[in-house]
Amino acid sequence: MSYTVHEVAKLSGVTIKTLYHYQKIGLLMPESIAENGYRYYGDKELEQLQQILFYRELDFSLGKIKTAMQNEPSRLRCLCEQKTLLMARQQRISRILHTLEEAITYAEKGAAMSKEKMFAGLNKQEWEVALKPQNEYLHENYSYSIDMGTIDADAMNEKANEASDFITFMSNALRNGVSVNANEVHSVIDKHIQFLQRDMKIDAQSFAAQSKFLMTDEFHRQMLEKQQTGLSYYICFAAESYAGK
Amino acid sequence: MSYTVHEVAKLSGVTIKTLYHYQKIGLLMPESIAENGYRYYGDKELEQLQQILFYRELDFSLGKIKTAMQNEPSRLRCLCEQKTLLMARQQRISRILHTLEEAITYAEKGAAMSKEKMFAGLNKQEWEVALKPQNEYLHENYSYSIDMGTIDADAMNEKANEASDFITFMSNALRNGVSVNANEVHSVIDKHIQFLQRDMKIDAQSFAAQSKFLMTDEFHRQMLEKQQTGLSYYICFAAESYAGK
DNA sequence: TATAAGGTCTGACCTGAGGTTGGAGTCAAG
DNA sequence: CTTGACTCCAACCTCAGGTCAGACCTTATA
Numbered sequence: 001m002s003y004t005v006h007e008v009a010k011l012s013g014v015t016i017k018t019l020y021h022y023q024k025i026g027l028l029m030p031e032s033i034a035e036n037g038y039r040y041y042g043d044k045e046l047e048q049l050q051q052i053l054f055y056r057e058l059d060f061s062l063g064k065i066k067t068a069m070q071n072e073p074s075r076l077r078c079l080c081e082q083k084t085l086l087m088a089r090q091q092r093i094s095r096i097l098h099t100l101e102e103a104i105t106y107a108e109k110g111a112a113m114s115k116e117k118m119f120a121g122l123n124k125q126e127w128e129v130a131l132k133p134q135n136e137y138l139h140e141n142y143s144y145s146i147d148m149g150t151i152d153a154d155a156m157n158e159k160a161n162e163a164s165d166f167i168t169f170m171s172n173a174l175r176n177g178v179s180v181n182a183n184e185v186h187s188v189i190d191k192h193i194q195f196l197q198r199d200m201k202i203d204a205q206s207f208a209a210q211s212k213f214l215m216t217d218e219f220h221r222q223m224l225e226k227q228q229t230g231l232s233y234y235i236c237f238a239a240e241s242y243a244g245k
Numbered sequence: 246m247s248y249t250v251h252e253v254a255k256l257s258g259v260t261i262k263t264l265y266h267y268q269k270i271g272l273l274m275p276e277s278i279a280e281n282g283y284r285y286y287g288d289k290e291l292e293q294l295q296q297i298l299f300y301r302e303l304d305f306s307l308g309k310i311k312t313a314m315q316n317e318p319s320r321l322r323c324l325c326e327q328k329t330l331l332m333a334r335q336q337r338i339s340r341i342l343h344t345l346e347e348a349i350t351y352a353e354k355g356a357a358m359s360k361e362k363m364f365a366g367l368n369k370q371e372w373e374v375a376l377k378p379q380n381e382y383l384h385e386n387y388s389y390s391i392d393m394g395t396i397d398a399d400a401m402n403e404k405a406n407e408a409s410d411f412i413t414f415m416s417n418a419l420r421n422g423v424s425v426n427a428n429e430v431h432s433v434i435d436k437h438i439q440f441l442q443r444d445m446k447i448d449a450q451s452f453a454a455q456s457k458f459l460m461t462d463e464f465h466r467q468m469l470e471k472q473q474t475g476l477s478y479y480i481c482f483a484a485e486s487y488a489g490k
Numbered sequence: 491t492a493t494a495a496g497g498t499c500t501g502a503c504c505t506g507a508g509g510t511t512g513g514a515g516t517c518a519a520g
Numbered sequence: 521c522t523t524g525a526c527t528c529c530a531a532c533c534t535c536a537g538g539t540c541a542g543a544c545c546t547t548a549t550a
Contacts, residue, residue: 004526004527005526005527005528006525006526006527011360011361011363011364011368012363012364012367012368013364013367013368015508015509016526016527017508017509017510018507018508018509020528020529021507021508025507036515036516036517036527036528037515037516037527037528037529038516038517038526038527038528039527039528043357046360046363047363050348050363050364050367053364053367054341054345054367057338057341057367061506061507062506062507062508063506075352076349076352076353079345079348079349079352080349082345083342083345083346083349086338086341086342086345087342089338090335090338090339090342090421090422091422093302093331093334093335093338094335094421094422096299096302096331097328097331097332097335097423098424100299100324100327100328100331101328101427101428103295103324104321104324104325104328107320107321107324108321112288115256115291116256118256118257118291118292118295119256119257119258119295119298122257122258122295122298122299122302123256123257123258174474174475175474177470225422228474228475229419229420229473229474229475230419230473230474230475230476230478230479231475233419233425233475233478233479233481233482234475234478236478236482237478237481249497249498250497250498250499251497251498260537260538261497261498262537262538262539263536263537263538265499265500266536266537270536281498281499281544281545281546282498282499282500282544282545283497283498283499283545284498284499306535306536307535307536307537308535491550492549492550493548493549493550494547494548494549494550495546495547495548495549496545496546496547496548497544497545497546497547498543498544498545498546499542499543499544499545500541500542500543500544501540501541501542502539502540502541503538503539503540504537504538504539504540505536505537505538505539506535506536506537507534507535508533508534508535509532509533509534509535510531510532510533510534511530511531511532511533512529512530512531513528513529513530514527514528514529515526515527515528515529516525516526516527516528517524517525517526517527518523518524518525518526519522519523519524520521520522520523
């Protein structure tokens, strides 16, 4: 199947000029060029274009896109990476939106925001840190948020792993439609609480309360939601169900 | 309170050069310029800068930003509009993400996507349509799933549409990470309840209770969850947050 | 008090990702 | 065989800054 510039443009939303530009810089070559100079694109080229547009959405420069696509010829892996990045971007917009909402409530009151808050999510330096390996980021942040006040590195690692396991389980349970009243959910919460009890006094009630509290913290909530949509709410309910048993 | 270029740059994340540029094109003037030529920015200027950055995030050109800020001197209304636009953008990213995910599953199977699907969300023409009346778009996608088994066509249609809009909104809100405490969520619940009140006596508390009750009914829960993982939990929380306001 | 280190101002030039204009060739339909 | 839509290509323009370079200012320290 071959497409003319016009067809490709209509399908993908880029202009003909842009296609030409991409050809000139060697980013996307036509499948074939007829004797009259007309350019024709095939299915493979469309896939490439799609990928280019995903990257462009992420504000990659065309040069970077080119090298990225050369270095990682596996379409699948490219796509997966793009997904990660796009999710990170969504995250960033969430933060900005949050800042914006705060700005609105301050403006309504006629009050002034703190200068750092004002630019949360907008300040790129800060944001680039959050961009990179989200997983570490999740780990770090989660563990740090649970065990404030401990120092020992190894123990901390163990805690991070436990927390991560717990979250993974809950995430799977939610995806699989397991009810918050299910026994396996309760028993995992039970184990998790037992683990927590090593460091702090905590019981079912206060765990439920704490889950709820965590939800009020936007940052935390987003972290869970990033892992699985709806997770923060699910955990909260599960904790409540467990506590009310 | 006055800030030097350096301080503003660090706070906001823009470069000094950019500040200079904004001054040159008259987008953001310093509060005062000392005799030695040094520029100083005050709190008002920081607020303006914040707003500029919000707009920039939305890919407004600097010229447009300038006129936008001149035409709408009310900071509050500016912010609210920006919020709407930013939420629209987030939805667009959601769509792209969805396309990306589909691309991944197709790639895993080694199959080919349909050409239109391939560019869903990326194609700007199409997207601009989706940008403005977001609601129509929502209609199409959802209305079919709610209104099975209706009797009175017209009245039911209205109800179906309302319910459908409500659920779709909540679903998007959840996907986009909007907090259950967010004003827009509350106001949508408010509207929904007002709508319900036409047919039955219901207030915030009983709505929250009913949401919770719905959750205990596996059939209803699964229906919501099928639409969007985590949705039943989210709605429940949102209702509670609304009731507790 | 001199000097170094670091901020600051300004203009001139560069860049990337296209858009615009315009002249000329090409295609399909009536 | 003409008309209207499509295509090619080159030269030039734009926008939002970045880079570089030279000169000036401020503050801390020797």
